[in-house]
Amino acid sequence: MNSINDERGCSVCQPGKENYTTYTTKLGRKRVRMYQYDYRTESGELFACCAPTLEACRERRDKWLTGSTSEDKRCSY
Known part of the structure; x- marks a missing residue:
């Protein structure tokens, strides 16, 4: 299985970069x-989310980046 985390479960995403991997899960019978997507800002803040498409992850990241306060920058799953 691909991983974007180290052996301790911490993200290995470098500042200004994104990392992602795919996984398969069951939703109902499907x-x-x-x-699984991580993005770390140049200042070191980490954004992480899971979504059905990479585009959806990036849209969530962009929305998070434009948050006006630190409370707006919380990731919601």
Whole structure:
């Protein structure tokens, strides 16, 4: 299995970069492919989410980046 985390479960994402991997899960009776996505800002803040497409992850990241306060920058799953 691909991982974007180290052996302790911490993200290995470098500042200004994104990392992602895919996994398969069951939703009801269907198997669904999902993306686990990490993005670390140049200042070191980490954004992480899971979504059905990479584009959806990036949209969530962009919305998070434009948050006006630190409370707006919380990731919601």
